[in-house]
Amino acid sequence: MENTSEFVFVLQGLNDSLTNRQLYFALTLFSYLFTVFVNLTLIVTILLDKTLHEPMYIFLCNLCFNSILGASSFYPKMLYDLLADRQVISYSGCLSQICVIYSYVFCEYTSLTVMAYDRYVAICRPLQYGAVMTPQKVVLLLLLTWSFSLLESLVGVALTARLPLCDYHVPKIFCTNWVVVKLSCTSTIVNNIYGYLITFSHLSQTCLILVSYARLVHVSLQSLSIRRKFVQTCVPHLVTLLVFTASLLFDLMYARYGSSAGGSGSGSLLTVQNILAAEFLVVPPLVNPIIYGMNLQQIRSRISHSFKTERQNSM
Template identity: 35%
Template sequence: MLNSTQVSYFTLGAYFDTKQVKYVLFLILLCLYVLIVGSNVLLIMVICVKRSLHEPMYMFLCSLFVNELYGSTGLFPFLLVQILSDVHIISAPLCFLQIFCLYTYAGVEFCNLAVMSYDRYLAICHPLQYHALMSLKKVALFIAAAWITAFLIVTTTTSLSFSLPLCGNFINKVYCDNYSIVKLACSDTTVNNIYGLISTALVVFVSVGLILYTYMRILKVCFSGSKQTRQKAVSTCTPHLASLVNFSFGICFEVLQSRFNMSSTPGAVKVLLSLYYVTCQPLFNPVMYGVKLSTIRSMWKRLFWVKLK
């Protein structure tokens, strides 16, 4: 029997022989990573530099963009190295570090989207009291709570998995996954499974429940409000809803291909499904918010106009 202290590395079995195509895949992923980093960093800079954007909604967006950088950096450099490598292994410490990064990324994303929906609810349903109810101090507390909650929950998750005695070191994915490691355990994993369900319920269901509640209240105000109120709601809520739907689909794809037998599905498709939530979301958010929010659009126009002049 092997235990977690004796397993020095894990073998990643979802990589397939691409021969010379691996260089094309490397360039595609590299370009995608550069786009993700560039778009998110630029929007963070715009929000930080422009004092007119030091409002609650843009502070939450800044937190969201920082999380996109964090999540994509937890995956892309590793993927780029593995694509060019002939031996697809990862050391045990790096494997658990990657699990920690990707799981906290997902947790922070859900928490961020939840507090952003609450912010939009206050702005649309209580516009006169908005700045009193959502002060910059409260914004900082909400952002800190989102990050700290995710980090604490995932720290416990990885600690429980790290202490498991393992009977193997083969993971049938292109990156490390906590569920795959738990399946390698030789001992009882009831505690891991129960904690996994409880932590998922806390992060996902509470966040989605809050989002659904706030949007029910927003819809009620929109139906009884003025045309201007409806336009404001549509312009600020559309990118948020699109981001939530996109990320939720990505998480669903990841759960489906991890938990259920998909032996009939081509390997390339399974890999794409497992990577969707941490590759498309970091690029989707800056594009969506940059296009849909008129304030950010106008700031971009001013910056580019000044540069052109």
């Protein structure tokens, strides 16, 4: 189809949910507001407390900021669609959503890799930690994290934007790159190759993290104090990584091999697909700050102290 700038996609994922749209709207709004609240609480706590201006907490602050970005790429459009008579999105809006979502995904993986490296140095090379994780290196790692993430997303969107499209029905509640690619009228081999390269790259990051954690487990077994430090700071990180990877792999495999471009299949199957597909945009941004806030003693104490002080001032 020509004139893609005026192209409008029809989102079909909500077709079975519109009968209870008020309930879904209330739950979605609460989930979004609570997600933003818990992430902002951690960010503000870290920024205001100078004792938390350490690499581990700065990287955690970056992870929370990225979580807000990921949630904001999904929830506002979802809330609008729950109130709208037609669930549509413009061509440019769809590509923008894809760019933001994948920037969030890539930044999440790279941030988790950087955090694993930070924990490896802290536990396996504690005497050299201050010399290795300098403020300059922390800033450099953050810049590289966002630069590579944005570059990967922009290249993927550019490859998709060049494709002519022959359909406008998206069988999901939000735009994803592969779903749009499958609507193309021409060969998508370049997109396939790029997708496999990106998948291999980030799976390699996951393997690197797991290898570093195998080393951390070995070191933690030799000392009770190191074991406590590992459980407190590393286990939440590892759980977050595994859940995030599993949800992404399911969505990737299902989008490529489990459904047609037109989204044929039963309504119940489509509902399950959309729930699981949105998991990486809903669960990690909501759960990550809670997990880290509960397990990191300094953050838990600081938040608890802030709430107690606010309660006393209000009395």
